[in-house]
Amino acid sequence: MVVVTYDKLPPLTIGPHERVFVLTGAGISAESGIHTFRDQNGLWQRYRIEDVASPAGWHNDASMVWNFYSQRRAQAEEVAPNPAHYALAELEAKLENRLFLCTQNVDPLHERAGSRRVCHMHGELFKSRCENAKCHTPPHEDHGVYLTHETIPNCVMCGQRLRPHICWFGEMPFELDRITRELARCDWFITIGSSGAVYPAAGFVQEVRSHGRARTIYVGPERPDNAGHFDECRLGKAGEVVPVLFA
Template identity: 45%
Template sequence: MTAKIVILTGAGISAESGLGTFRDVDGLWTKYDLNDVATPEGFARNPELVMAFYNARRANAAEATPNAAHKALARLEADFPGEVFIVTQNVDGLHEAAGSRNVLHMHGALHGALCKACEHRWPAPPVMSVTDPCPHCRKPATRPDVVWFGEIPYGMHVISEALSQADVFVSIGTSGEVYPAANFVAEADHHGAHTIELNLEPSAGASGFAETRFGPATEVVPQWVADELARTQK
């Protein structure tokens, strides 16, 4: 049976590509209240504000390029003799831009649009408006295809199954504070996976990992990938 590596990535892996995290002092998120731009209730109150926020995020992401950490994971997927499955909390497309193909966006993606009337999905234009008609039902019910606080992340059944089959679970650049992702390490450990945290600094759940490495993602991720590939080639 081939080995399986399941990788969870968070905002920390994209920070060195110029995409800020929730906790950046001067980042885009500091200019907005999360309750206003990242909840269904905020969208109901002021959809124009939410659209403007995600249009700004989409423009920011469009200018970003994959960094060494993204590229290292793409190399791992290409060269590892087993399966590599990336579950990302990020809504950017940097994993795919780097060459990764087996990626699940549990929080949706900036490049997607969703009709809240009929749930049809389509590629988002650079600038979205609440008056944009759905290509399927034609209703002006467009919203970003992202998962907001209070909504259920995408692909949870697929993720749970992957965690139950993982030989190695790696968490990269996440705070360890947002559920359900914060519980993935415990789930993987329960099923016997070796658990690893790669992060700039210890997360809230760092003590739950069997192995930890700390430093910038562009340094620790390529080094771990190199070590993992060397180990499998012995």
């Protein structure tokens, strides 16, 4: 493993037939002003994670959870993509479906920057779905619902409450089968701004290495918890590193 500041290594050269898997975490959005639950004095500091990000929290006080995500939405409306988001959108325009962009973030900053093929493994902040697991109404976008309804809206199909389309602690992340397939066939695995502490995403780099074919690169301001599994850790802010990461 090589751990250096981002300007000490040359850009990555992606071959004409090579596939790239990019995993983004809270660090890339934090540079745009999205608070993480690790921030001091941020939105998360006023709530216990288990109260607002778990099925039990929803069961115990759905109104508080609804209000919490209303605040998160209001915050997300005020921020814009940073250079790292735009650089990944440009990479997608060049590689097209040879780039698989998977994010742990629920904000829409990748899409706002122009990315069109984003896999949100932890859900999407501006979507809701029925809380009834037997109701097959698909998740839907509702940018105004959280900001204009003081009470929790009901599903138009079955009448039960809507809930945030978010993967809470204790729930299964979305699209894991698709993610697993992409991990198995990528030639480059690049993690940007993820702490390496939240599973299953923190284990993706080990899964890639088990296939023995991909180069593994980490980008972030400091070493992640799983740093030992990367070929290179390029230390620096995502907004500075990612725009010069690829040749």
